[in-house]
Amino acid sequence: MSGKVVVIGGGSAGMECAGQLAKAGFSVTLIEKKLTTGGHVNNWYHLFPDRRDSIEVIRYLEKQIGHGNVTLLTGKTVNNIMTDHNTLIVNTTDGDEIYADAVVMATGFDLFRSERKEEYGYGIYDNVITSADLEAMFRKGEVKRVDGRIPEKVGMVHCVGSRDEKVGNVYCSKLCCVTAVKQAMEIKKHNPDARVFCFYMDMRMGGALYEELYRESQEKYGINYIRGKVSEVSENINNRLVIKVEDTLAGRPLRMELDMLVLMAGMEMSQSGAEIARSSGIATGENRFFAPADHHFGSNKSNIKGIFYAGTCTAPMNITETISHARAAAADVIDYLRNGSR
Amino acid sequence: MEKFGFTLLKERHINYDANDRSIAEYIDSREPSFRLCIECGCCAATCTTGNYTHFSLRELQIFLKRGENDLVRENIKKCMLCGKCILVCPRGVNTRNVVMLAREAFQKNVKNAV
Numbered sequence: 143m144s145g146k147v148v149v150i151g152g153g154s155a156g157m158e159c160a161g162q163l164a165k166a167g168f169s170v171t172l173i174e175k176k177l178t179t180g181g182h183v184n185n186w187y188h189l190f191p192d193r194r195d196s197i198e199v200i201r202y203l204e205k206q207i208g209h210g211n212v213t214l215l216t217g218k219t220v221n222n223i224m225t226d227h228n229t230l231i232v233n234t235t236d237g238d239e240i241y242a243d244a245v246v247m248a249t250g251f252d253l254f255r256s257e258r259k260e261e262y263g264y265g266i267y268d269n270v271i272t273s274a275d276l277e278a279m280f281r282k283g284e285v286k287r288v289d290g291r292i293p294e295k296v297g298m299v300h301c302v303g304s305r306d307e308k309v310g311n312v313y314c315s316k317l318c319c320v321t322a323v324k325q326a327m328e329i330k331k332h333n334p335d336a337r338v339f340c341f342y343m344d345m346r347m348g349g350a351l352y353e354e355l356y357r358e359s360q361e362k363y364g365i366n367y368i369r370g371k372v373s374e375v376s377e378n379i380n381n382r383l384v385i386k387v388e389d390t391l392a393g394r395p396l397r398m399e400l401d402m403l404v405l406m407a408g409m410e411m412s413q414s415g416a417e418i419a420r421s422s423g424i425a426t427g428e429n430r431f432f433a434p435a436d437h438h439f440g441s442n443k444s445n446i447k448g449i450f451y452a453g454t455c456t457a458p459m460n461i462t463e464t465i466s467h468a469r470a471a472a473a474d475v476i477d478y479l480r481n482g483s484r
Numbered sequence: 485m486e487k488f489g490f491t492l493l494k495e496r497h498i499n500y501d502a503n504d505r506s507i508a509e510y511i512d513s514r515e516p517s518f519r520l521c522i523e524c525g526c527c528a529a530t531c532t533t534g535n536y537t538h539f540s541l542r543e544l545q546i547f548l549k550r551g552e553n554d555l556v557r558e559n560i561k562k563c564m565l566c567g568k569c570i571l572v573c574p575r576g577v578n579t580r581n582v583v584m585l586a587r588e589a590f591q592k593n594v595k596n597a598v
Binding site: 345357360361364366367369389391392394395396397398399 | 575
């Protein structure tokens with residue numbers, strides 16, 4: 143089968159899409175700006191809902207791109223994509239021009255930089271960490287404060303960088319709630335005596351087995367849920383964190399000391415994806431993610447002929463959804479290359 | 485002594501760390517479904533007592549969990565134990581037993597006893 147496809151981004155979406163296209167007989171060039179593939183999955187420890195080790199996912203994805211039709215280019219950054227009739231030219235910052243019949247954007251997401259929510263003190267107080275920092279601790283096998291003590295009392299703040307006009311992100315990142323539930327349970331597994339409090343605005347448990355996980359966290363682990371978004375964090379003389387939150391269900395403000403506070407960072411359009419969107423004229427939505435050509439039938443299609451989307455460059459998604467979306471992108475690309483359908 | 489009308493207002497904050505949550509712990513250890521509440525309010529909506537007086541089982545459960553026991557001690561006696569709240573609870577909380585245990589705990593004055 144003739145047809146050359148460039149997939150930009152070597153995370154879950156890009157790897158799965160490249161693998162599927164390779165299996166269908168197309169020649170695929172997978173471009174990754176970092177030196178290693180895998181993307182964000184590399185930084186995660188266990189995945190919800192079944193707490194599978196993320197290494198299993200990485201191995202699966204590596205197998206996908208092990209196909210002979212895939213050429214992997216790492217350490218390469220895409221500048222822009224130009225169109226010349228039916229040919230797309232992918233220009234990289236190091237001066238390469240890669241010709242393709244179709245391009246799949248799989249540029250993924252960036253985690254919200256939590257220091258932007260100054261009131262939570264990330265980067266100011268040692269024991270305010272992010273969900274990603276906590277995953278790194280799980281991977282190391284030790285959840286500890288900076289002073290080496292094991293935290294007895296941990297708070298989790300939902301919606302950090304999501305559903306927040308002040309930081310310009312009005313959308314829900316959708317995965318942070320279930321991540322908080324999963325991480326709260328893992329903290330309890332590390333230290334069964336720990337008390338964990340989730341501070342949420344709404345518990346958005348929309349995915350497969352999420353609600354069951356939420357229930358398990360209450361039933362088996364005794365995780366406490368307090369509805370209300372933490373308004374500010376400070377540190378007291380004992381080096382403990384003091385939080386202020388409105389307990390909206392009690393209708394009263396609440397004050398509490400904590401040993402550690404975990405910020406559930408939301409998902410944003412990746413910087414590199416946004417730059418390619420600007421340089422190449424790919425449409426983006428108000429949420430800054432790539433805008434699908436049609437919300438129902440064209441979530442993998444862009445405004446430019448021959449350019450497709452896969453994964454979290456279009457919206458927050460979990461691994462399952464990302465892989466499904468990447469396969470759908472492959473199906474659209476194949477339809478386009480074989481039948482010329484847009 | 486002349487009274488000038490100055491007064492100290494009681495802080496409205498729930499001081500979680502200073503509060504006594506032994507009543508909630510007493511209930512939790514005997515009726516594990518207590519911790520499954522998601523604050524939907526079905527119990528309070530269907531409650532006959534709540535229909536005619538200020539009585540909300542949803543609110544009382546929250547206050548117990550936060551250790552605001554003074555707000556519960558007298559109020560929880562209003563419940564008539566009809567059990568309609570158990571029928572409507574989507575999380576399967578044995579709400580009537582929660583009320584029974586709360587009353588028992590208050591009666592025993594369980595502070596520091598669990």
